[in-house]
Amino acid sequence: MDGGIKENNLYAVARIEYSGSVATNGEGTGNLNATSPDWDPPGCWYAPYLGAKAFKKEMSQEIEDLRNTPGMAGHAGAAIAEMERHYTDEYAFSDTPGYDDYNVDKDGEGMFWAGVENPNEPDLLKRHACSAPPFWVENGEAPPPQYEQAITPEILAALAYQQMALPETDINLAPETTTKVNLPTWIWLDNTVFTPVQATASLNTPGFTLQATTTATPVSLTVEPGTPHAQTHPTSGTCPIQPDGTIGRPYTQGNAEQTPPCGLTYHHSSGTDTYPLQATVTWQINWTGTGNAGGDLPNGTIEETKNITVQEIQSLNR
Known part of the structure; x- marks a missing residue:
């Protein structure tokens, strides 16, 4: 399981595990070719990332690192400040409700979810489509409906399809x-x-x-x-x-x-x-x-x- 690693500005969250007849070590793709030209595995999805306390530690360090990066002034600096307010002041933005101190008072009651790229998706636009900031989901609750690409059994089934390694046709x-x-x-x-x-x-x-x-x-x-x-x-x-x-x-x-x-x-x-x-x-x-x-x-x-x-x-x- 991977946590706290950033790849291409998307969070690498809990790793999906594969078993059965799949590509070696669950990496790469299998050998099954879909007969429908319109079908593709998901390019990205949203999945659980970190609990509140762990997320606060991770995000606080990231914000600090960004502030110390040369050239982070003007619009870039404003964006960093805006991101910090989003996770520290619940009422900073009326149109986009934020969080009070990273939801640490709810630690253990839910998790922050974040975007994950499908490493086997060649289309960068599809891989980067799950770019919303990490959001909170209570344990046992469904993600908010606006996150249509939140992980589901059907997404996992499609990823298993992409990984399948079937017997070669040896007539x-x-x-x-x-x-x-x-x-x-x-x-x-x-x-x-x-x-x-x-x-x-x-x-x-x-x-x-x-x-x-x-x-x-x-x-x-x-x-x-x-x-x-x-x-x-x-x-x-x-x-x-x-x-x-x-x-x-x-x-x-x-x-x-x-x-x-x-x-x-x-x-x-x-x-x-x-x-x-x-x-x-x-x-x-x-x-x-x-x-x-x-x-x-x-x-x-x-x-x-x-x-x-x-x-x-x-x-x-x-």
Whole structure:
């Protein structure tokens, strides 16, 4: 848990902990690609920061450091004084109620909340959007409604989604990477890797606990041959998951001329090049969290590309 550290003018507050199938050490992002182009994880949020006494110590030191910084005069000096009045004089500004001596008489009854940046958000505007000064929230109470980006189970679920590390799409092929024109290629996945996966994000501070678990359930495999001169099986190119958790059926000797339940047939040679066969597993995403919250998130995909050589069938004239 981090407290009292400032990054890019936003407070680094209680650290969100990740568990389950997530990116290494809960850092960076996972490998799940959302199918909805309009969906993004939150760029920032507001979360519990410090109790009243600890906040007074932190903020008083920060104000003192700012006053001692060269060039802090004029408008900058006025802004520093205004910030100090906000946390020391409850009635300094009628339109923005402040706090009496940093709320120290309420220490233990609540916490000051502050903005947190999502370190994995590349858009700086989104990361810096939670720029309101730290504000007080009583234990057991919801943050004021104007702070729409206050941390919720749904935000935690979205962050768990961003962190998810799912099994790579590693399809089985027969023939493997070199096949013949008009010879069916069999594709399958077994149920040892094709099972639901979970990731959990949690936030725990004195008097405040939230958690959400995001679950990814595999539903189908979509095959794209990498050339229009091919036929997928089934015709749609989407192979559904079977009741036993598998996709397709393994090739067995003697089935070379049969049509596979999941696969494709190339009708033209790749010549001196290869065809980029793309296999995409679609995962259905839902979440549950504190307070019986829950819902759906956009489906996600994991892709794999294999380079396939397709040769002409050589015939012998006797």
